[in-house]
Amino acid sequence: MPNPYLDSVLNLLLHYKTMAEKAMKQVPEEKLFWQHNQDSNSIATIVKHMWGNMRSRWTDFLASDGEKEWRERDAEFDNDLKDRGEVLEKWEEGWRITFEALRPLTASDLEKTVYIRNRKHTVVDAINTQLAHYASHIGQIIYLSKMLAEGPWESLSIPKRKSKT
Template sequence: MEIELEVIQSMLVKFKSERKWTLQAILQLSEEDITWSPNQESNSIANLVAHIRGCVHSRIETIFYDIADSRDRDKEFEHELKMSIEEAYNLTKESFDIIIQYLEYLSFNPNLLLSQPFINRPPLTFSQVNNETTVLNLMIAMVREIHYHTGQIIYAAKTRKGELVWQYD
């Protein structure tokens, strides 16, 4: 297998695993758990879910679906952000599905890994990458970003529930 396909497949495995564990954690929570945060400076699970969805929108949907970036990042971090369990579950699933769909597309077009999809677009905002970034760099940044926030979600879920029940299938 060529290195490009190995990288893409590794990312696919990672994101599918993250989706599974994050969705399982969310389903074990109450709506109060979703909006809880330990203090005014910390994010709730609702904030983290909204932020993940915003990242996926501005970094992947703008490329894959050529959708203009309409992200409202400040809203993602509003301390009183409300979200139902169903909304949190659906936004999380949708975010991961978009990432996975894009990686599956890349698996058939591995030559795109070194392309620069933002080069002729408006400047990226609130991003760890710039307009000259490659798809490979963007996806590596997404692995880090999503893993970081799903870890926060699972930690917050464990803080609220104690022990979580996992389905290993």
């Protein structure tokens, strides 16, 4: 039976995923790894962090703590991916795990409790937290992509000064 909340979450996640992909596609491969300084993240590093987070949070989502013992969060911030293919491989794997965890959820699952770092969350709160987390990182990806793109930027929504068209 359709669930408006879950349908909305899935649609928003797919929308954010698609926007980030359109943005990253406009960035030359070598610029996916560019960092403003040592304290900032490259697009590739943001993708790697999202991948690690998605794997940890959504693997056995309803049955185990969302912060897995095997997660190496600090390593997610090493700018060590080698090429666009590796970046996109991590990107797709993270999203596959996310959608595979969310698609089968039902309305009754939303009332359940899950744990993240041994802290109790409702399933709705856990989903909302991740939705906001991913949206913030996708905003970073889009911002960096706009700065690093070569050639005219292909708008991801309504281009500037084209609202009436």
